[in-house]
Amino acid sequence: MTTTDQLNDSMxxxxxxxxxxxxxxxxxxxPEAAKFQFRAHNEWVSGTHNRxxxxxxxxxxEERSHERTFIFDADxxxxxxxQDQGPTPAEFLLHALAACLTSGLANIAxxxxxxxxxxxxxxxxxxxxxxILGLDAGVRNGxxxxxxxxxxxxxxxxxxxxxxxxQSRARSAVFDVITNGVPVTIDVDTT
Amino acid sequence: MTTTDQLNDSMxxxxxxxxxxxxxxxxxxxPEAAKFQFRAHNEWVSGTHNRxxxxxxxxxxEERSHERTFIFDADxxxxxxxQDQGPTPAEFLLHALAACLTSGLANIAxxxxxxxxxxxxxxxxxxxxxxILGLDAGVRNGxxxxxxxxxxxxxxxxxxxxxxxxQSRARSAVFDVITNGVPVTIDVDTT
Numbered sequence: 563m564t565t566t567d568q569l570n571d572s573m574x575x576x577x578x579x580x581x582x583x584x585x586x587x588x589x590x591x592x593p594e595a596a597k598f599q600f601r602a603h604n605e606w607v608s609g610t611h612n613r614x615x616x617x618x619x620x621x622x623x624e625e626r627s628h629e630r631t632f633i634f635d636a637d638x639x640x641x642x643x644x645q646d647q648g649p650t651p652a653e654f655l656l657h658a659l660a661a662c663l664t665s666g667l668a669n670i671a672x673x674x675x676x677x678x679x680x681x682x683x684x685x686x687x688x689x690x691x692x693x694i695l696g697l698d699a700g701v702r703n704g705x706x707x708x709x710x711x712x713x714x715x716x717x718x719x720x721x722x723x724x725x726x727x728x729q730s731r732a733r734s735a736v737f738d739v740i741t742n743g744v745p746v747t748i749d750v751d752t753t
Numbered sequence: 754m755t756t757t758d759q760l761n762d763s764m765x766x767x768x769x770x771x772x773x774x775x776x777x778x779x780x781x782x783x784p785e786a787a788k789f790q791f792r793a794h795n796e797w798v799s800g801t802h803n804r805x806x807x808x809x810x811x812x813x814x815e816e817r818s819h820e821r822t823f824i825f826d827a828d829x830x831x832x833x834x835x836q837d838q839g840p841t842p843a844e845f846l847l848h849a850l851a852a853c854l855t856s857g858l859a860n861i862a863x864x865x866x867x868x869x870x871x872x873x874x875x876x877x878x879x880x881x882x883x884x885i886l887g888l889d890a891g892v893r894n895g896x897x898x899x900x901x902x903x904x905x906x907x908x909x910x911x912x913x914x915x916x917x918x919x920q921s922r923a924r925s926a927v928f929d930v931i932t933n934g935v936p937v938t939i940d941v942d943t944t
Contacts, residue, residue, distance in 0.1 A: 576799030577800045600880065601877050602875070606858070651856060666885075690787055705930055711942070738893055743933050750918045
């Protein structure tokens, strides 16, 4: 694709592909710019109800903020002895996975000059709570399996749409973490 | 703890410990009740902006719904060629981890007769976007490491508060998934 092509056809799927490619070029020149730190803050409210705040992050060499502060309550439903003031934490995890695959999908389709008309997904996670309840040492705490079901429509053959989903999977940060795991350190201050 | 003690001292940290223990007893009698399926639905909006919906789940032998439908937008910030209509998916993952550890912490403290006065946390995730940008095959897509920093205060010695955090970690569904990974299947319908 030439620069002229990009300028003539820069917006696709709501993705500014000219800026996307320019960002890729900029990072190629300065790989340190790609070192990000994302953050979530959380404050306990009562029982299983707590409130998360997402606002600040580090990237492209400096401290940054989202344009507004995002606040999300989490809780357990009544059947799990909560007040249902928000989704369970484990549901937020599924949401993160669907969102990551979908964001990538739109970018990749735009880069491949495919116009998407519809992308929907449902992510399901099967979990046996005998694990976290401590009632069966043979049951893990987390999901036993997660399934993502996509409906994808656009101006490309089915095979090409499937390849775009596959590339999104192959380049998804959340998919990588959820399938491969990542080390987590927990520090506690009681002062 | 006797049943009388429980009734006299049932609410602690906003946790109904009598109901919590009754739920544990009920699951001991009927382990199948603990088989849950959580779900997240997602619809692409434009570019990296998409919208998640959390409403329905399966548990205790039947289809259930949250008391209301929770809707969460996700997007990339401008520096990552998005419109910043919501947090990035990778930030929702950190929120899920903080929320899961905090929900568990309140339950465990209540069960151990510890009154909490403050629980705050910040979760940070370090990520090198050269991975997802496809610019360095030696860099993974997801977080390289995640750190959780808790501040926990309550009517117990520091050592006991630390033990409660440790037990929360040991029984966290999201911590398990994020540190150990889980198989994810992706199906695509293009019809």
